[in-house]
Amino acid sequence: MAGHGRSRISLPSQFSASFSFPRKFAVCLTSGRNANGAVLFGDGPYVLLPDVDASIGGVASSxxxxxxxxxxxxxxxxxxxxxxxxxxxxxxxxxxxxxxxxxxxxxxxxxxxxxxxxxxxxxxxxxxxxxxxxxxxxxxxxxxxxxxxxxxxxxxxxxxxxxxx
Known part of the structure; x- marks a missing residue:
């Protein structure tokens, strides 16, 4: 279990402080037995599929x-x-x-x-x-x-x- 809130002790905040990237993150939950989700930290770019930048188009959502x-x-x-x-x-x-x-x-x-x-x-x-x-x-x-x-x-x-x- 990992806290993803806005507090300074949340996982995104700790990653941001440790690895010097912006305090931003997105969670991609998927369905199906063979589907994989993702947790994205920082500004990207995030390339999850060939030639698809997930940081464009408002993919990052709360x-x-x-x-x-x-x-x-x-x-x-x-x-x-x-x-x-x-x-x-x-x-x-x-x-x-x-x-x-x-x-x-x-x-x-x-x-x-x-x-x-x-x-x-x-x-x-x-x-x-x-x-x-x-x-x-x-x-x-x-x-x-x-x-x-x-x-x-x-x-x-x-x-x-x-x-x-």
């Missing part, structure tokens, strides 16, 4: 899309409209966006509401006033702690099958 089959809270599948999660096989649009810029997860409204409801039911903690952009905030009083932090119900994005999340 957003990547993955296909998600379902969402679980505390190992329980929550009822959601799965069409909002998957990539359209006809035109390749849609899917679930993974961002390296936002410090929190952004979900489609109906999915967000379902996840929050399931999380609230599983956490069994006292809710407190919400703080934007978050819709559900909790008091930490009475929450069992382990390893210095509260025990929270896990939220899993199930990918191609139940064993990949």
């Amino acid at each position: 957003d990547n899309f993955i296909g998600v089959k379902s969402v679980k809270v505390n190992e329980k599948i929550i009822p959601i409209n799965a069409k909002f999660l998957s990539i359209n096989n006809t035109d390749g649009y849609g899917g679930t966006k993974i961002s390296t810029v936002n410090p929190y997860t952004v979900l489609e409204t109906s999915i967000y509401n379902a996840v929050v409801e399931a999380f609230v039911n599983e956490l069994n903690a006292t809710r407190v006033a919400s703080m934007a952009p978050f819709g559900a905030c909790f008091s930490s009083k009475g929450i069992v702690s382990t390893r210095g932090g509260p025990v929270m119900p896990p939220i899993d994005l199930v990918l191609q099958n139940e064993n990949v999340y």
